[in-house]
Amino acid sequence: MKIGILGTRGIPNHHGGFEQFTEYFAVYAKEQGHDIYVYNSHLHPYKSNTYKGVNIIHAYDPESKIGTVGQFIYDFNCIRDSRKRNFDIILQLGYTSSSIWGWLLPSKPIIITNMDGLEWKRTKYSKNVRKFLLYAEKLAIKTSNYLISDSTGIQSYIKRKYNKNSEYIAYGASVFIPSEKACFSFEDLETNEYFLLIARMEPENNIEMILEGYLKSHSGYPFCVIGNIESTPFGNYLKKKFAKHKGIRFLGAIYDLETLDNLRFNSRLYFHGHSVGGTNPSLLEAMGSHSLIAAHHNDFNYAILEDDALYFKSADDVSELIKNENKKDRLDLIKRNSDKIKTKFSWEYINNSYLKFFNTCFDEKNK
Incomplete structure (x- = not known):
């Protein structure tokens, strides 16, 4: 054809x-x-x-x-x-x-x-x-x-x-295979000791809710936000609102896939707040990067993740997830999601x- x-x-x-x-x-x-x-x-x-x-x-x-x-x-x-x-x-x-x-x-x-x-x-x-x-x-x-x-x-x-x-x-998407020889190094982040979110800076991605939940948790681990913070009025609003909180780090836009995969793979908990649209590429990439995923509870996300994720609908939910969840305790969810990438996606x-x-x-x- x-x-x-x-x-x-x-x-x-x-x-x-x-x-x-x-x-x-x-x-x-x-x-x-x-x-x-x-x-x-x-x-x-x-x-x-x-x-x-x-x-x-x-x-x-x-x-x-x-x-x-x-x-x-x-x-x-x-x-x-x-x-x-x-x-x-x-x-x-x-x-x-x-x-x-x-x-x-x-x-x-x-x-x-x-x-x-x-x-x-x-x-x-x-x-x-x-x-x-x-x-x-x-x-x-x-x-x-x-x-x-x-x-x-x-x-x-x-x-x-x-x-x-x-x-x-x-x-x-593809399943990320980390190199056994590679040593994770990004700023001063330590493996399994930071939370991560990758998204466009738009209200429907629930970034504000997630960050408010992080602050409520009083976690000692940093929260990293990747996205072009300067590209939208909402991004600038977020930067100003959370500027005084040292635990929240706006890392800007990162496009190198290997860097992103490593950041997802080594995160403690990966947040996906998207609530509008179809199958989001960044969600599949997180599944393929062996992330423990906390997702906004809606039909679009559940259709992909099913029961293999943690879910939230409010800042209080986010706070509880951060307080109580550890990637090492949820390896079964992580494996099932990476298996989906190998087969269905x-x-x-x-x-x-x-x-x-x-x-x-x-x-x-x-x-």
Whole structure:
């Protein structure tokens, strides 16, 4: 099949979850004999026209000049270009800035859209923006031939709200194998003697609740927060609110995966506060890094972790977890989560699931 992938800033990954998936899947599908094209922002540092056999299409992206509105223009440029490519399948990753151009999508290819999370629920957006995002969600469903949900929660929501079926295919991750020769060294942190949180600085990730719970616990272990604290107003608010508490350390953004895996692996307790969206990549990475996970109790997180995590709904819950839990006492939970990564969430399994679904869609159309 000739497959085009839209909706990311491009590969190799220099940004986030969809970009990482695209890099893994595009290379995998190419190795399986398919003709793969990935749209890259012209701002992407990778300038070649191919990457490991995958075709790269560079599209003009004015985001650096005009801000968020530039994403809409970039998606328009990608979709307009796709009309001349004669694709069999177009995979759209997300819909926020592309669905308004859905009427421009070419009629020949099968349009498959990964619906991402419930973007319109994110409290970082204004009321009007959230209304637009709900409208964009409706447009994406209307202009797609097939849908993919990366969590059973999103799948149920789409069925309930729109009476549409969607294929459940989660995100992928790898199991971290620490080097026996490597000695953990990061600032002055000691193995199993710090708490960790990795997230975007947004209200729906419950970072404020978690940090308040940490302070209530009066723990002698430091709490490390990894994320771009300067990137959002809420991040700056958190930094000011907790600045006087020496135990809370804002380490900033860290993108090196090996460093992150080591930090997760050596943490005493890893907190995952995400409450909006589908299968979060950082949660799977924590599972693959053999972390003891304390997660915000909601349907999205429970669908992935099941009974193999500790859960909280309030700052008091967080405080009690910090007071009473030790990673060494919960090795059974850790092992079951890493086993899930090897089976249900391995990149091999996820990539193969996408291709199997594409083949099913292709066969149905050609009947």
